[in-house]
Amino acid sequence: MSMRTPSVQGASLPPSPWVRRFAALCRPGTALDLAAGGGRHTRLLLEAGHKVIAVDRDVAGLVPLTGPRLEILQADLEDGSPWPLGTRRVDLIVVTNYLHRPLFAPLIAALAPSGLLVYETFAAGNERFGKPSNPDFLLQPGELLDRVRPQLRVLAYEDLEVAEPRPAMVQRIAARATAA
Numbered sequence: 001m002s003m004r005t006p007s008v009q010g011a012s013l014p015p016s017p018w019v020r021r022f023a024a025l026c027r028p029g030t031a032l033d034l035a036a037g038g039g040r041h042t043r044l045l046l047e048a049g050h051k052v053i054a055v056d057r058d059v060a061g062l063v064p065l066t067g068p069r070l071e072i073l074q075a076d077l078e079d080g081s082p083w084p085l086g087t088r089r090v091d092l093i094v095v096t097n098y099l100h101r102p103l104f105a106p107l108i109a110a111l112a113p114s115g116l117l118v119y120e121t122f123a124a125g126n127e128r129f130g131k132p133s134n135p136d137f138l139l140q141p142g143e144l145l146d147r148v149r150p151q152l153r154v155l156a157y158e159d160l161e162v163a164e165p166r167p168a169m170v171q172r173i174a175a176r177a178t179a180a
């Protein structure tokens with residue numbers, strides 16, 4: 001199956017290996033790609049057979065993706081609007097390179113029983129490498145673990161410097177909701 005590399009805010013990025021690895025644990029169901037950008041993970045999840053809800057305030061990069069299993073929601077996640085999924089539950093949530101701390105509660109609440117959260121974003125120390133450098137967009141040491149551990153069972157967590165796709169400080173987690 002072909003995998004085009006979308007442009008995400010000017011940078012061409014393949015799907016994250018972390019997302020590839022852990023999304024593969026989830027049987028085809030309904031997946032949410034939050035702040036989906038150019039849709040690199042939306043495409044990955046569609047190819048894995050999921051129904052995908054792709055949310056972003058700027059959906060221009062998602063429009064080329066079409067199909068009966070794709071729902072694109074244009075929403076500003078930070079302007080105080082209601083959570084765009086309402087009471088819907090999903091089997092898999094992917095969030096990459098995006099952080100808005102007030103969303104952790106609705107994200108975790110949106111997981112169906114045994115649903116999987118796969119999250120990867122920049123961490124403190126990333127200032128050395130460039131952007132993002134604003135502390136609002138950088139996780140503090142251990143923060144991603146602390147934010148999900150009370151409610152979810154953590155399968156894997158890393159807090160480290162990476163070299164690919166470019167040098168950066170990142171945290172990443174895969175964590176499951178409890179069964180019903």
Ligand SMILES: C[S@@+](CC[C@H](N)C(=O)[O-])C[C@H]1O[C@@H](n2cnc3c(N)ncnc32)[C@H](O)[C@@H]1O
Pocket residue numbers: 008009013034035036037038039040041055056057058075076077078079095096097098
């Ligand atoms: C760095 S990109 C990451 C895109 C994608 N998750 C990826 O890793 O390829 C951040 C994304 O967050 C979206 N975003 C930023 N602020 C947002 C907001 N307030 N509401 C919804 N989306 C937002 C941007 O439009 C952009 O697509």
